[in-house]
Amino acid sequence: MDDNKPNQTVIEAEVPMGTVHPAALEPYRVRLFVEDEIVRDAEITVGVNHRGVERIMEGLPVEKANSLTEKICGICSNSHIWNSCLVGEKALDIEVPERAQYIRIIMEELERLHSHCLYLAHGNEVLGHGTFSMRLFYIRETVMDLLGMIGGNRVQYGASILGGVRPRCELDDNRIQQLKDGMDLMEERLTAFADRFVSDPMIMSRITNVGVISQEDAIRLACTGPTLRATGVKKDLRTEMKEYEPFDFEVITQDGGDVKSQLLVRVFEIPESIKIIRQAIRDLPEGPITNRSWEMKDTPLTKSYIEVPRGTLYHSYALEDGRVRHCVIRTPSMANIGAMQHACIGHHITDAQLSIVQCDPCFTCTDRAIQIIKI
Amino acid sequence: MNITYSLIGVIGTLVVAFIVSLLLPGIERKFIHARIQQRVGPPITSPGIMAPIKFFFKQTISPNSPMPGLYNSLPLISLIVIMVLLVILIPEMYFLGAFASVIAIVGLLKVEEIMYMFMGSLSKSILSVRMPFPDMAKGAKHPETPRTFLEELSTLRAFRLIAFGSFPVYIALFVSVAVTGSIYLADIVAYQQQNGPILFTVAGALGAVVFFIGYMILLNEYPFAILKTKADVIEGPYLEYAAKYRSYVYLTRGFLMFVLATLFATLFLGIAPNILNPSFIITLVVALLFPMIMGVMSAFSPIFTYKQFYPTVAAVSILGVLAIVAAFL
Amino acid sequence: MSLKSYSRGRAVHVMLVYTGGCNGCDIEIVNCILSPKFDAEQYKVFLTWNPREADVLVVTGPVTKYNEGPLREIYQAIPEPKAVVAAGACALMGGVYKNCHGDIPSEEIAGPVDQIIPVDAKVPGCAVRPQDIVAGLVSALPLLLNAE
Numbered sequence: 063m064d065d066n067k068p069n070q071t072v073i074e075a076e077v078p079m080g081t082v083h084p085a086a087l088e089p090y091r092v093r094l095f096v097e098d099e100i101v102r103d104a105e106i107t108v109g110v111n112h113r114g115v116e117r118i119m120e121g122l123p124v125e126k127a128n129s130l131t132e133k134i135c136g137i138c139s140n141s142h143i144w145n146s147c148l149v150g151e152k153a154l155d156i157e158v159p160e161r162a163q164y165i166r167i168i169m170e171e172l173e174r175l176h177s178h179c180l181y182l183a184h185g186n187e188v189l190g191h192g193t194f195s196m197r198l199f200y201i202r203e204t205v206m207d208l209l210g211m212i213g214g215n216r217v218q219y220g221a222s223i224l225g226g227v228r229p230r231c232e233l234d235d236n237r238i239q240q241l242k243d244g245m246d247l248m249e250e251r252l253t254a255f256a257d258r259f260v261s262d263p264m265i266m267s268r269i270t271n272v273g274v275i276s277q278e279d280a281i282r283l284a285c286t287g288p289t290l291r292a293t294g295v296k297k298d299l300r301t302e303m304k305e306y307e308p309f310d311f312e313v314i315t316q317d318g319g320d321v322k323s324q325l326l327v328r329v330f331e332i333p334e335s336i337k338i339i340r341q342a343i344r345d346l347p348e349g350p351i352t353n354r355s356w357e358m359k360d361t362p363l364t365k366s367y368i369e370v371p372r373g374t375l376y377h378s379y380a381l382e383d384g385r386v387r388h389c390v391i392r393t394p395s396m397a398n399i400g401a402m403q404h405a406c407i408g409h410h411i412t413d414a415q416l417s418i419v420q421c422d423p424c425f426t427c428t429d430r431a432i433q434i435i436k437i
Numbered sequence: 438m439n440i441t442y443s444l445i446g447v448i449g450t451l452v453v454a455f456i457v458s459l460l461l462p463g464i465e466r467k468f469i470h471a472r473i474q475q476r477v478g479p480p481i482t483s484p485g486i487m488a489p490i491k492f493f494f495k496q497t498i499s500p501n502s503p504m505p506g507l508y509n510s511l512p513l514i515s516l517i518v519i520m521v522l523l524v525i526l527i528p529e530m531y532f533l534g535a536f537a538s539v540i541a542i543v544g545l546l547k548v549e550e551i552m553y554m555f556m557g558s559l560s561k562s563i564l565s566v567r568m569p570f571p572d573m574a575k576g577a578k579h580p581e582t583p584r585t586f587l588e589e590l591s592t593l594r595a596f597r598l599i600a601f602g603s604f605p606v607y608i609a610l611f612v613s614v615a616v617t618g619s620i621y622l623a624d625i626v627a628y629q630q631q632n633g634p635i636l637f638t639v640a641g642a643l644g645a646v647v648f649f650i651g652y653m654i655l656l657n658e659y660p661f662a663i664l665k666t667k668a669d670v671i672e673g674p675y676l677e678y679a680a681k682y683r684s685y686v687y688l689t690r691g692f693l694m695f696v697l698a699t700l701f702a703t704l705f706l707g708i709a710p711n712i713l714n715p716s717f718i719i720t721l722v723v724a725l726l727f728p729m730i731m732g733v734m735s736a737f738s739p740i741f742t743y744k745q746f747y748p749t750v751a752a753v754s755i756l757g758v759l760a761i762v763a764a765f766l
Numbered sequence: 767m768s769l770k771s772y773s774r775g776r777a778v779h780v781m782l783v784y785t786g787g788c789n790g791c792d793i794e795i796v797n798c799i800l801s802p803k804f805d806a807e808q809y810k811v812f813l814t815w816n817p818r819e820a821d822v823l824v825v826t827g828p829v830t831k832y833n834e835g836p837l838r839e840i841y842q843a844i845p846e847p848k849a850v851v852a853a854g855a856c857a858l859m860g861g862v863y864k865n866c867h868g869d870i871p872s873e874e875i876a877g878p879v880d881q882i883i884p885v886d887a888k889v890p891g892c893a894v895r896p897q898d899i900v901a902g903l904v905s906a907l908p909l910l911l912n913a914e
Binding site for chain 3: 081082083084087088089109110111112113114115118130133134135136137139180183187195196197199200202203206215216217218424426429
């Protein structure tokens with residue numbers, strides 16, 4: 063044994079946290095292995111929330127299965143139902159009207175706005191900054207009202223259906239005006255917040271060089287989404303999706319890979335989303351919003367990847383007699399768990415939860431693994 | 438006659454202090470935090486008065502602790518300690534001699550801090566190790582590691598607080614000693630009544646800043662709330678207090694807020710707390726002003742980890758040393 | 767009104783336990799308490815994360831198998847008097863997860879909540895609206911006020 067190994071760590075104790083913990087919000091268990099108060103190893107237990115959505119989807123009619131995917135996650139519900147519809151549309155060769163595409167994009171970007179606001183609010187709560195957290199919840203209400211206005215429900219709005227969007231989500235002039243006003247309000251409030259946030263010396267000293275994920279590690283651990291972009295990799299699936307082709311936006315990257323970069327990537331992605339929504343409202347084509355002329359048939363396994371607020375979302379299923387078979391869903395947080403565990407290591411235990419939260423975990427999305435218990 | 442008069446002074450001061458201290462958490466919450474956060478906020482009586490009364494009427498349960506009796510008596514002990522601290526500040530008690538001196542105050546504050554350590558090591562809350570969860574599953578990492586409760590982490594931090602975290606407040610106490618040349622409260626008050634408050638000297642002004650930071654550290658207010666951050670240890674040492682023992686915890690905190698402000702008024706303004714003295718109103722103003730400034734600071738700052746905590750304490754302590762040096766110049 | 771009921775009505779500590787819902791209800795409840803728009807604190811409702819401090823337990827989610835034990839333990843840790851508010855369709859009847867195909871029971875769900883701990887107020891909705899949460903808390907209050 064070489065005693066002078068640089069990476070040698072001594073684990074003195076284990077601090078388990080969860081499944082009920084204020085910094086976590088969601089039920090998950092994290093075991094932190096500490097030396098003094100420095101985290102030397104971490105283990106996040108996935109599976110606490112396992113409800114077996116894929117199993118329930120198995121054998122359901124495809125329309126029902128689509129709306130069930132929305133119940134996987136209450137934050138990015140639109141992403142799930144959109145991607146699930148995309149799988150069905152790809153398999154059944156359904157052409158989606160252009161206006162429906164635009165409305166879907168508007169919903170998706172509104173969702174990204176509220177998801178990022180929630181992420182920043184949660185991040186600030188874990189930082190201990192209650193004022194900013196409340197401010198962000200306040201800003202987020204604007205988007206929630208818009209989503210409630212369009213979809214009829216504040217959380218699960220079920221905009222997409224096979225072949226278009228639900229008639230409820232049609233955008234008339236009144237709604238478009240409200241959207242425009244809402245976006246102006248959001249931009250004004252968020253710009254003021256972002257200026258204040260970036261120039262706060264105490265917050266910046268607290269989050270700089272904490273929870274660092276290097277670019278090599280991020281690629282090795284297969285991170286996706288903003289977590290990957292915060293390490294300097296310019297990869298956003300939106301640039302490759304044909305739905306996003308008409309829109310002009312920038313892919314935001316930061317170089318640090320620490321909590322600061324992670325937070326700033328989200329802060330700067332919010333204006334891009336507002337930009338996309340504005341373009342979509344401006345260029346909103348006329349026409350129908352649903353295509354009902356399609357026929358059910360048996361299809362082989364079809365898959366679809368889209369970029370959602372947290373990263374790359376994968377849905378796939380085959381169709382038999384109009385029913386869903388072999389359904390597999392892979393959510394972005396699943397890919398980021400490795401990074402969360404990695405980011406905790408070497409930092410103070412107060413920063414450990416922050417290092418987990420920085421990757422924007424959504425364990426209700428993630429939990430489809432089953433833990434094997436030693437008997 | 439004289440003794441009755443003193444007795445009324447001491448008891449009256451205690452009672453007024455107690456009533457004002459009940460209102461302080463509500464004032465901080467309603468007028469500072471809620472105003473900054475642009476919301477309505479709770480009624481002023483709710484956090485400080487109604488919550489302790491409510492806890493008083495709750496079912497007394499045995500806390501999960503190796504020594505439930507001792508654990509439950511600790512908040513009462515710290516309440517008494519703080520009360521003694523207030524009593525020795527009252528001018529009628531200056532006949533106690535060495536007990537009415539800065540040294541005694543340092544000792545009593547240390548006792549208060551040690552309470553956190555006892556509380557932390559005696560509390561075994563449900564929220565970490567005892568949570569019924571199959572951790573030791575097949576493939577779990579490091580299954581042989583000893584497991585610690587969140588409160589034990591808090592104990593570790595309480596120890597650091599005693600070791601050096603509360604340094605600023607003690608240095609600030611000795612600024613007034615350095616200026617007046619005496620450790621006796623009677624001399625300190627008398628000196629300031631002759632020569633004016635030492636707050637308005639260079640040493641005193643520096644000392645006041647140092648005292649204020651120390652006040653926040655001792656009260657565990659954000660950003661110095663290392664003992665009870667929501668990010669890891671939740672409420673730390675207080676996790677297992679329920680029913681009336683929790684109401685003692687609530688009362689202790691409000692009372693400590695008041696007493697530390699009174700201490701400041703005595704040492705830096707030369708106004709000893711006595712209800713029969715008209716200048717008691719200044720003590721009350723200081724007692725209201727301190728939580729307000731603290732509320733503003735805590736609303737605008739995140740929680741500090743050691744990386745920020747150590748330099749802050751070191752810098753403030755150096756400032757305190759400078760204040761003492763300035764006192765001798 | 768006695769001092770006991772008066773004080774109980776003027777300071778209500780709420781603890782939240784998430785038991786594996788979809789996050790929708792969870793965030794609406796946090797929203798209801800943290801957001802300045804709803805601000806439950808103006809109704810004398812305070813958020814806590816410590817069962818020893820809590821009066822009202824707000825439970826969301828269908829209670830997955832792993833969450834059953836923690837939920838039960840946390841309920842027992844709350845000193846009397848206490849009330850439980852189950853919020854959201856999942857907490858009330860298991861939601862879409864409980865009965866996956868007709869009568870086949872789900873293997874993953876141990877809930878709904880009232881099979882594990884006694885529930886005093888039920889707030890329906892998928893997801894619950896913040897206004898409904900406050901209404902549900904208020905409807906559970908008489909139980910606290912009139913308790914011994």
